[in-house]
Amino acid sequence: MRIAPFGVLSFLALAGLGAGAVLLLPESPHQADAATGGPAAPTLRSDLREQIAYDALLAAPDEPADWVLAGIAEGLARPQVPRGTERRVVEVTEGDTLTGLLAEAGIAGDEAHAAVAALDGLYDPTRLRIGQPVTVTFDRSGGERVLKAVSLMPEVDRTVTARRMPDGDFRSSEAERVLESRPIGIAGEIDSSLYADATAAGVPDAVVLSLLKTWAYSVDFQRDLQPGDRFAVLFSQDHSPDGSVARLGPVEMARLELGDKTLTMYRFESRDGTVDYYDRDGTSVQRLLLRTPVDGARLTSRFGARRHPVLGYTRMHRGVDFGASSGTPIYAAGDGTVELIGTQRGYGRVIRLQHNGRLSTAYAHMSRFARLKKGARVKQGEVIGYVGSSGMATGPHLHYEVLVAGAQVNPLSVDLPTGTTLAGRDRTEFKRRVEAIDRQFRQLTEEAPVASVGRRVDG
Incomplete structure (x- = not known):
C-alpha cells in the first residue's frame, strides 16, 4: 500500500x-x-x-x-521515512552565521546562499540564537547527496523552511504551532527570602527575578522582608500540544504583604500601546530611581557617620554600600547621561550619572566599566559596570550615592517621584481589569491544594 x-x-x-x-x-x-x-x-x-x-x-x-x-x-x-533521506541537526554557537552552519553541514557555498536567500521575508538570519537548532534534510536516493530543505524555529510557535522545488530553486514556507495559554496562581509565605520561597512554591526563576527588579523601586529586600510576610503572583504559561511548557507568559498580578504594608501591581496596556505595571490606584510602580542597583546584594553600610574601615576614624558616609561578589553587574538606577567615568581617589573606578537638572547618582569601587564613555545615554536597568574593590575598599562592594542639587542624600529614604498615573478611559478600563484579575486569582488559588510554602494551580 x-x-x-x-x-x-x-x-x-x-x-x-x-x-x-x-x-x-x-x-x-x-x-x-x-x-x-x-x-x-x-x-x-x-x-x-x-x-x-x-x-x-x-x-x-x-x-x-x-x-x-x-x-x-x-x-x-x-x-516509514523515504529511503535515502538523511537529516542533520546542528546547533548555533557563538559567532555562527546560518550560511556558515550550512557550509559546516557539507553544503556547497552557492547552495547555502540560495537556501538562506529563500528565507528572506520570513526570517532574518542575523537573529540566530545560541543553542538554536537548525535541521538540514538531504536526499541521497539518486546516489548523490542533494540538499532538500533547511528548517528552523524562530519562535517556539513557528517553523520556517527553505525547500528545494522540482525546478531546483528554493522556496520558503512557514508553519505555526498552536499553543495553549494557561493561567497559574501561586500564593505563599516568606520564611528565608522571596527568591527561595517563591521558587520552592513553584514560581519559575524568570518570574521571580522580574518581580525582584520591579519591586526594587520601592522595597529594600534586606530590611523590609520578615519571616511571615506573604507573596502572591498570577502569570501564564504557553503549552505545546504534548503538554510541555513552551514559554512563559507575562506576570499579570503580583502582591507582597510586608507587615501592615501591602504592595500590589497589575499589568495593563493603555490605549496608546504602552505596557506597564500599576498599583491599585492606577499609578505606575516604576519610580525615577531603583532603590538597589545591584542584584543579590546585602546592605553592608548605611548612610551617616561611621568609623571608616580603612582610615580608622569616624567620618560621614555619604552613600550606602552593597556587598556582592566581584564581577556582579551594576545597573543604572535610572535613565540618564554619563557625567563622569574614570578613576577618582578613594572611589576607585567610579561612574556618575545625571538623571535630570537636579538628580544624579554615583557608583564607586567598580572592578571594570561597561562599554561606556562620557556623554553616553543609558536606560534604567542597563549594566554600567561590575562590582569590585578598587580605590579605598577592604573587599568587593558597591558604594552607591544619590545626589540632589549636588548634595548627597540617603538613597534609602529619599522620596523618589513615581511614574505616570492613568486617567480617563484608561483608568476606567484599568479598574475593570483589576477586578477581573482579582477574581481569576481567587478562583485559581481557592481550588489549589495548600503546600508547605505556597499554593499553586494551573488553569
Missing part, C-alpha cells in the same frame, strides 16, 4: 494522529528493526528538533511519494 504525500496528512488524521503529530526520523535509512529485520519504523516523539525535521519532509507536496504503511497499533500509524 502506497501513500502519496498529499494523502499522508489525511491518513494520519484518520488514524488519530492529526497533522501536528511528531515522528522520530531514523538517523540512517538503513537502520533495522530487531523484530522484523526490516527498516526501523519511526515512533511518536515531542522533541522540537524532530518536529522541525518532520515538518520539513511532510509539508512539501512534491517530496518523494514512497511512504510505506508499516502498520497500525492502538490507533497509531507508523509510516
Whole structure:
C-alpha cells in the first residue's frame, strides 16, 4: 500500500494522529528493526528538533511519494521515512552565521546562499540564537547527496523552511504551532527570602527575578522582608500540544504583604500601546530611581557617620554600600547621561550619572566599566559596570550615592517621584481589569491544594 504525500496528512488524521503529530526520523535509512529485520519504523516523539525535521519532509507536496504503511497499533500509524533521506541537526554557537552552519553541514557555498536567500521575508538570519537548532534534510536516493530543505524555529510557535522545488530553486514556507495559554496562581509565605520561597512554591526563576527588579523601586529586600510576610503572583504559561511548557507568559498580578504594608501591581496596556505595571490606584510602580542597583546584594553600610574601615576614624558616609561578589553587574538606577567615568581617589573606578537638572547618582569601587564613555545615554536597568574593590575598599562592594542639587542624600529614604498615573478611559478600563484579575486569582488559588510554602494551580 502506497501513500502519496498529499494523502499522508489525511491518513494520519484518520488514524488519530492529526497533522501536528511528531515522528522520530531514523538517523540512517538503513537502520533495522530487531523484530522484523526490516527498516526501523519511526515512533511518536515531542522533541522540537524532530518536529522541525518532520515538518520539513511532510509539508512539501512534491517530496518523494514512497511512504510505506508499516502498520497500525492502538490507533497509531507508523509510516516509514523515504529511503535515502538523511537529516542533520546542528546547533548555533557563538559567532555562527546560518550560511556558515550550512557550509559546516557539507553544503556547497552557492547552495547555502540560495537556501538562506529563500528565507528572506520570513526570517532574518542575523537573529540566530545560541543553542538554536537548525535541521538540514538531504536526499541521497539518486546516489548523490542533494540538499532538500533547511528548517528552523524562530519562535517556539513557528517553523520556517527553505525547500528545494522540482525546478531546483528554493522556496520558503512557514508553519505555526498552536499553543495553549494557561493561567497559574501561586500564593505563599516568606520564611528565608522571596527568591527561595517563591521558587520552592513553584514560581519559575524568570518570574521571580522580574518581580525582584520591579519591586526594587520601592522595597529594600534586606530590611523590609520578615519571616511571615506573604507573596502572591498570577502569570501564564504557553503549552505545546504534548503538554510541555513552551514559554512563559507575562506576570499579570503580583502582591507582597510586608507587615501592615501591602504592595500590589497589575499589568495593563493603555490605549496608546504602552505596557506597564500599576498599583491599585492606577499609578505606575516604576519610580525615577531603583532603590538597589545591584542584584543579590546585602546592605553592608548605611548612610551617616561611621568609623571608616580603612582610615580608622569616624567620618560621614555619604552613600550606602552593597556587598556582592566581584564581577556582579551594576545597573543604572535610572535613565540618564554619563557625567563622569574614570578613576577618582578613594572611589576607585567610579561612574556618575545625571538623571535630570537636579538628580544624579554615583557608583564607586567598580572592578571594570561597561562599554561606556562620557556623554553616553543609558536606560534604567542597563549594566554600567561590575562590582569590585578598587580605590579605598577592604573587599568587593558597591558604594552607591544619590545626589540632589549636588548634595548627597540617603538613597534609602529619599522620596523618589513615581511614574505616570492613568486617567480617563484608561483608568476606567484599568479598574475593570483589576477586578477581573482579582477574581481569576481567587478562583485559581481557592481550588489549589495548600503546600508547605505556597499554593499553586494551573488553569
